[in-house]
Amino acid sequence: METFLHKNVSIVSFLYTFGPAMEQKEQQFLEKVDKLFLSCGIKSLTMDDIARELGISKKTLYLHCTDKEDLLIKSFSNYFKSEEAFQEAIWAKNLNAIDEMFEVSKHVAEMLKNLHPSVHYDLRKYYPEAWKIFSEYRKNFLFKCVADNMEKGKQEGLYRANLNIPIVARIHIARIDVIFDGELFPPSQFNFQEVYFEMIRYHIRGIASPKGIEYFMDKIKTIDPTNPKI
Secondary structure (H helix, E strand, C coil), X not given: CCCHHHHHHHHHHHHHHXXXXXXXXXXXXXXXXXXXXXXXXXXXXXXXXXXXXXXXXXXXXXXXXXXXXXXXXXXXXXXXXXXHHHHHHHHHCCCCHHHHHHHHHHHHHHHHHCCCCCXXXXXXXXXXXXXXXXXXXXXXXXXXXXXXXXXXXXXXXXECCCCCHHHHHHHHHHHHHHHCCCCCCCCCCCCHHHHHHHHHHHHHHHHECHHHHHHHHHHHCCCCCCXXXX
């Protein structure tokens, strides 16, 4: 007869063996959901649509969430974790401030390429809890990224010595909303990548020192103007 101890050792062994795999599957599932939300929009995407696109039953889908906003919150939270991991990998490269900005901008531009025009509007208007998570991420982590980059640039002499980081960092973060302003930048006339590319150039030129401007101009020559990547 199996003893209580043996039984519990078996359970622990099972969790130890399959726990990470199950967690990885959940993460992969959330990544697929996130891509759907970003590429198809949020409001118009139904739970039936999501289940069909993922090739699972609606019943199985509800094993992962209580409702659509719960699924949205989980997928976006997972996305933000992956973005933080990406940023930490960039920091680990010890690039100068402008090169660091280029690396991050290429990553963001790639994400914006397939972003549905209504995502920002849908999130803000219809899903307050998910919007709150996005706002906190932007206010805390994104602000730290921008502020740290500015401080690094000042120390390297690439950014202006008189740069007021707390103010300029907040201005830069606030511009994120402008990119998605459909009245200011109608999707029929502009794409997110184009607007973001100009915003980054505007930002760097505004904060760079003469040394930084010279370095930036040499860097910008490596970019294909018909397919901007920063």
